[in-house]
Amino acid sequence: MQFAPKDPDWEARVRGSFAAQAFMSYLGAELCHVAPGAVDIELALRLELTQQHGFFHAGSTTSIADSAAGYAALTLFPAGSGVLTTEFKMNLLNAARQPRLLARGRVVKLGRTLTICRGDVYGLGEDEQVHVATGLFTMMCLSGMED
């Protein structure tokens, strides 16, 4: 899908907001792709991010999917507005045991108040790419609450 940003400074705004999410830097997440309606985030495996079997905790997988989806929405919001996740749903498809995760947030439907996004997470290994999670997110546009 083709989207045209309303704010000429959309990219700087999204990158600035991501940099201000202390949780993302605490996890070690990196913003690796930003385009209108599309944001990708990567996360390298570290012991601190794992559950009891040594795989990525569903919480770390979900955190980058949520930020990728939220920033995909923010790329299309007007200047001076912020983004808020109102709800989401994740299906965990395969064990997230690869050395790196790639979360891809994509806008499915842009609305004035609510914007719906998909968030897919892939586990990247030497020779494989595994679809570890797929989700749907509802993002709200907050006017007058700059991100």
Added chain:
Amino acid sequence: MQFAPKDPDWEARVRGSFAAQAFMSYLGAELCHVAPGAVDIELALRLELTQQHGFFHAGSTTSIADSAAGYAALTLFPAGSGVLTTEFKMNLLNAARQPRLLARGRVVKLGRTLTICRGDVYGLGEDEQVHVATGLFTMMCLSGMED
């Protein structure tokens, strides 16, 4: 609802598995209540857990809700089995800007393969308790994969 654990060692098993979730200790989450079909987890606010407005990131809120729901299920699983989140859904009800979060996981329906849990998160302040999130989780019982 009243549940009877199948494994006499259920409590030690749940506490042991929680202690092995490196992600929980990285966040600073604490297991504060464990009963058959019910687990509560607390998390204190720190800059590292926040999003761009200084509130708890939806990812940190979700992470403790997921662990609380998963361990609520594990209290009722037979000895020698593990727990896996297959999917969940969260509604974020109010801004999570309180100094402490309390996630309460509760089993709604225990099944042989799939167990459904609720996960509610409350923000605890000096004089308030705010319902910040409510969710539904499907947990899978993994036989022969001890947690």
Added chain:
Amino acid sequence: MQFAPKDPDWEARVRGSFAAQAFMSYLGAELCHVAPGAVDIELALRLELTQQHGFFHAGSTTSIADSAAGYAALTLFPAGSGVLTTEFKMNLLNAARQPRLLARGRVVKLGRTLTICRGDVYGLGEDEQVHVATGLFTMMCLSGMED
């Protein structure tokens, strides 16, 4: 939870809108309880409502849960506004094979734009009440679009 309706005519408005939902009468659904923030709907089993095993189709179970949740929200909306489901999630807990279903919609959090509701469906038999489904619904308040 205690809720105070904003519109003195809330009950007539909800009953009128339900009566205008042709789909509810086509299914044979009945509005059996209406209170501020709470609506119950019943549905009797008929062959026309079943899936391939003779149980209620997930679609019929979901339809009454959705209407119950939506009308629970509408009881609290201002005069002159309508209600729209923006998203929902259902967990099907047990086979819906009882002679009657009871859907209970309850407001969890009332907001200016978005209102979150729970929807639980019970199968009612001679001597049993089975929890067949639980769900979460996001309802939107449409100002100036009377229901």
Added chain:
Amino acid sequence: MQFAPKDPDWEARVRGSFAAQAFMSYLGAELCHVAPGAVDIELALRLELTQQHGFFHAGSTTSIADSAAGYAALTLFPAGSGVLTTEFKMNLLNAARQPRLLARGRVVKLGRTLTICRGDVYGLGEDEQVHVATGLFTMMCLSGMED
């Protein structure tokens, strides 16, 4: 994605089961495309399927999405097994006010016990195709309970 059915009679089995879903014929739904991992269902607008504004009720939209997703899964299940929806989530993207709905069920991940599907619903008008809903479904394979 390419899927290879395990049961040589997969198509007859899916068509037979759909024909046995009394609810689908009560709604007037038609099975219009069946392929391995993919099933499409259509539904024409009638007064009986509408909510209070004259659009398709979310329950009718959801019902065909659920059946399309479930049968997409069933195309890939072994002979002698049935399919059961364990949970799903729907986002309603646009008003479903077109003369016809097309629900497209697609398998995202085939598993031994659980299979995850997407279900997208499009409203088809004279000159338009509107994405009215998108959803995620978890289907369970029931061995020894033929559909």
